Amino acid sequence: MTLIILGKDITEKQITDFNQAWNTAFDKDKVILDKATINPADKIFFEYDHDILVAVARLRKISPIYVGEVGYQEEVWGLCDVSVCGTKGRGYGKKLVLHSIDYCKHHGIKSLIGLHGKDTTLDNFYTKCRMLINEDIPKRMTRIKNNEILTLGHCNISYLPKDPFVEFVKNSKDVIKVPHSW
Numbered sequence: 001m002t003l004i005i006l007g008k009d010i011t012e013k014q015i016t017d018f019n020q021a022w023n024t025a026f027d028k029d030k031v032i033l034d035k036a037t038i039n040p041a042d043k044i045f046f047e048y049d050h051d052i053l054v055a056v057a058r059l060r061k062i063s064p065i066y067v068g069e070v071g072y073q074e075e076v077w078g079l080c081d082v083s084v085c086g087t088k089g090r091g092y093g094k095k096l097v098l099h100s101i102d103y104c105k106h107h108g109i110k111s112l113i114g115l116h117g118k119d120t121t122l123d124n125f126y127t128k129c130r131m132l133i134n135e136d137i138p139k140r141m142t143r144i145k146n147n148e149i150l151t152l153g154h155c156n157i158s159y160l161p162k163d164p165f166v167e168f169v170k171n172s173k174d175v176i177k178v179p180h181s182w
């Protein structure tokens with residue numbers, strides 16, 4: 001079963017569950033989600049197997065985006081923090097990503113993108129989730145952190161076939177500016 005909660009409705013218990021799931025998946029000890037930074041429109045996914053939480057993920061609208069100096073007006077959503085806290089390799093991650101894609105299709109979201117490290121094997125995982133991979137677009141993506149302009153060239157982007165944002169930026173040579181975090 002997949003539970004989908006909006007950021008504005010999430011409870012403290014669900015925030016704790018999300019953080020625990022993320023830390024289990026990544027083998028880290030961090031606060032990833034908290035009331036202060038959560039976006040009210042975020043969509044938080046909780047995947048359960050017989051009432052046991054096995055995976056989480058978060059969708060956030062990426063806004064604003066500039067391609068060159070022009071603001072990209074259509075909605076682009078980011079697929080973030082895909083984390084399996086149940087046993088890995090049992091299909092939970094794929095199920096959750098496919099649910100997220102399905103959710104987008106049913107809610108008029110035409111652009112859903114994710115970023116993952118080039119130095120990982122995650123191209124394969126996202127391909128299994130019916131997404132496509134591009135390594136050139138992130139080389140033109142920048143974000144500003146503490147007045148420093150960073151490129152995302154160390155990442156690959158995953159996206160859905162015929163994604164209008166990806167098609168648009170493929171036809172451009174301009175720099176793509178995205179928010180520091182999404």
Ligand SMILES: CC(C)(COP(=O)(O)OP(=O)(O)OC[C@H]1O[C@@H](n2cnc3c(N)ncnc32)[C@H](O)[C@@H]1OP(=O)(O)O)[C@@H](O)C(=O)NCCC(=O)NCCS
Nearest residue numbers: 025082083084088089090091092093094116121124125128
């Ligand atoms: C990556 C992750 C989400 C995958 O979830 P999972 O439940 O273990 O994977 P699934 O069982 O759903 O695998 C689906 C397919 O992807 C493949 N796959 C899974 N993890 C993979 C990985 N890390 N690298 C390459 N391929 C992978 C599987 O072999 C499987 O292929 P198949 O359908 O041919 O059998 C999970 O391992 C995880 O939480 N990792 C740590 C956090 C992380 O890196 N998240 C991604 C952030 S961008």
